[in-house]
Amino acid sequence: MRFIIFSDSHGSISNMREALRRNAGTGLDGIIFLGDGLKSAKQLADECGLELYAVAGNCDFGPDIDQTRLDTYEKLLDFDGVKVLITHGHKYMVKTNGEVINKYARSKGADVVLYGHTHRRNDNCIHGAEGEKDLRVFNPGSISLPRDSGDSFGLMEIKNGVVYLSHGEI
Numbered sequence: 349m350r351f352i353i354f355s356d357s358h359g360s361i362s363n364m365r366e367a368l369r370r371n372a373g374t375g376l377d378g379i380i381f382l383g384d385g386l387k388s389a390k391q392l393a394d395e396c397g398l399e400l401y402a403v404a405g406n407c408d409f410g411p412d413i414d415q416t417r418l419d420t421y422e423k424l425l426d427f428d429g430v431k432v433l434i435t436h437g438h439k440y441m442v443k444t445n446g447e448v449i450n451k452y453a454r455s456k457g458a459d460v461v462l463y464g465h466t467h468r469r470n471d472n473c474i475h476g477a478e479g480e481k482d483l484r485v486f487n488p489g490s491i492s493l494p495r496d497s498g499d500s501f502g503l504m505e506i507k508n509g510v511v512y513l514s515h516g517e518i
Contacts, residue, residue: 349377349427351401353502355436355464356490357385358407363491363518364392367501370516380504382464382488383408383421383436401425405436405464427506430459437463437487446485450474453483460484460511462502467495469515486513 352371354364368376379398381389383405393400404413404420414420422435433453440449442465453461459481469489476482488502499518504511 349506350375351378351380351504352376353380353382353462353486353488353504354389354491355382355384355488356405356467357381357388357492358490359385359388360492361388361392363499364388364501365395366518367491367516368392368396370518371503380434380462380502382434382462383438384464385492386413401434403434403436406438424456424458429509430506430511431457432504433458433461435461435463437465442466442487446472450483450485453485454480458483460486460504460513462486462488462504464488464490467493469496469500471513471515484511484513488515491518 357364379393379400381402383403384407386404386408389402403422425432433456440452442449442463467490470487472485474483489500491499491501501516503514
């Protein structure tokens, strides 16, 4: 299974389209969107016909976004036995303390946690204590308003239970 990961588009759809164009023919199974620009992500998924796995961010508002529901801001997905927690991250202090989201992801049994909010790329493996599995922690950065080197996205491939994550840049 192969997914393209976007976060923090803040309504700008053009870079997401370009990233999809550059990855056309690579066997994408879906789009994962991590918040702040949810309406444009839904529009993109409709345009390209890919499955959308998405959460809202702290800047996503509207009548179709129920802020009282936890699943608005996070989802635990299962792809071929790999548990992937997707969240925007603003509820887990990702700008100041990575431990909060790491502990929360572990409490949910996640193998991977994907988050946004910081507009900065991140790719870490948090090694588990004895008897505890490792946790991959990944932020694709921002596709339109980066706070690091450039407009970026992520790619996730899952093969035989192994997760491969990488960054791409527009």
